Amino acid sequence: MQFKNTLAFAQQLDNEDPLKNYREQFHFPKVDGKQVIYFTGNSLGLQPKRTKDFVNEVMEDWASLAVEGHFYSKKPWWDYHERLAAPLAKVVGAKTEEVSVMNTLTVNLHLLMVSFYRPTEKRFKIICEEKAFPSDQYLIQSQVRFHGLDADDAIVEVKKREGENHWRTEDIVAKINEVGDALALVIIGGVNYYTGQVFDMNKITKAGHDVGAFVGWDLAHGVGNIELKLNEWNVDFAAWCSYKYMNSGPGNASGIYVNEKHLNKTDIPRFEGWWGTRKETRFLMKPEFEPIETADAWHLSNPPVLSLAPYLASLTMFDEVGMPTLIEKRDKIVSYLEYILQEIDKEVDSTFEIITPRENRGCQLSVFLHGQGKSLFDYLMKNGVITDWREPNVIRLAPAPFYSSYEDMYQFGQLLKKGILENS
Numbered sequence: 001m002q003f004k005n006t007l008a009f010a011q012q013l014d015n016e017d018p019l020k021n022y023r024e025q026f027h028f029p030k031v032d033g034k035q036v037i038y039f040t041g042n043s044l045g046l047q048p049k050r051t052k053d054f055v056n057e058v059m060e061d062w063a064s065l066a067v068e069g070h071f072y073s074k075k076p077w078w079d080y081h082e083r084l085a086a087p088l089a090k091v092v093g094a095k096t097e098e099v100s101v102m103n104t105l106t107v108n109l110h111l112l113m114v115s116f117y118r119p120t121e122k123r124f125k126i127i128c129e130e131k132a133f134p135s136d137q138y139l140i141q142s143q144v145r146f147h148g149l150d151a152d153d154a155i156v157e158v159k160k161r162e163g164e165n166h167w168r169t170e171d172i173v174a175k176i177n178e179v180g181d182a183l184a185l186v187i188i189g190g191v192n193y194y195t196g197q198v199f200d201m202n203k204i205t206k207a208g209h210d211v212g213a214f215v216g217w218d219l220a221h222g223v224g225n226i227e228l229k230l231n232e233w234n235v236d237f238a239a240w241c242s243y244k245y246m247n248s249g250p251g252n253a254s255g256i257y258v259n260e261k262h263l264n265k266t267d268i269p270r271f272e273g274w275w276g277t278r279k280e281t282r283f284l285m286k287p288e289f290e291p292i293e294t295a296d297a298w299h300l301s302n303p304p305v306l307s308l309a310p311y312l313a314s315l316t317m318f319d320e321v322g323m324p325t326l327i328e329k330r331d332k333i334v335s336y337l338e339y340i341l342q343e344i345d346k347e348v349d350s351t352f353e354i355i356t357p358r359e360n361r362g363c364q365l366s367v368f369l370h371g372q373g374k375s376l377f378d379y380l381m382k383n384g385v386i387t388d389w390r391e392p393n394v395i396r397l398a399p400a401p402f403y404s405s406y407e408d409m410y411q412f413g414q415l416l417k418k419g420i421l422e423n424s
């Protein structure tokens, strides 16, 4: 499609947008009384208007039923989490039984590493990407130390090539083959938080399995953003948060995926609690743990229903629309944003560099501001463009297909141009 950098063209795209009715179903913050242009759905998604009703329902049931709400509320609390599994499984390309929701992301990655990082004298190394999200670095280092190993010896980081902004799949596969039968686990962020690069999870998972390692993914930036086929790719495990593209609220509950081949096993190492044991016998209060046949076996505690309610609300929207429609708009709106950036770059003779690979990207464009720096970012924020800043000189722009408009992209371009001219 031949794009144009005009208001009329952007509005025409909005009129043709099959998701146009969803924008008004979200709350937008305002700056100086004007709705913001929101680019940080990759950090905290906007609140869907329907969320309040889901939370209120729990509050009202709690008020009127108290403890009886566990079994007699409109959506009984004791198995509230089970309602999330089927719609979430569609989002991540999994079977319903492979998916569950519990705790928060880093906690879940730790719990899953208990099961899938089982170092032996010979096979103890972990491959991850260099400069992984800090929480993942701490996760991996502390797991290695927990097993009495030396982090420098056990952790192998795959580096980008000199002068390049993203990882090459062939370099990751080569590293996997090089480490070979010393490799216990590959764990990588499926979409890089800094550059927005989408990794080839299928190829990397296969390469890990070929040398006998487990392969897991941190999908914080992947879920609700890109097409995932966790079951088809035969991924061992994955976890993600719900507050970015899943629009489920700050710090909210995390989803997990455990491949069906690891389910219903009594001999898998796992930290266990009473909500992971079979519900048919749970309240007999027996000392024996009988794992639920699904990923729920990894549950420790009874479900945090007030956290799950916003996640369920959001999943009703994903279920209505489906990932293919979201992905179609994502590709178009991100391409339009890229075009606007290029047009403004020409007009003001600036020097931005989009460091996100065009062939492997989702919602996010990370833009390196060679000439302009923090002052341009501050200008944008002051003028109602909510974006984020990453050292040394990168802004991340992530339009979310549910609620971003093409007009937002156009208006952003106009503000960007003004900001560059005023700040140079």
Ligand SMILES: Cc1ncc(COP(=O)(O)O)c(C=O)c1O
Pocket (backbone or CB within 6 Å): 104, 105, 106, 107, 133, 135, 136, 189, 193, 218, 220, 221, 241, 251
């Ligand atoms: C890639 C990635 N991994 C892990 C985390 C940590 O998530 P949490 O604080 O929910 O454990 C984040 C948070 O933004 C993230 O982006």
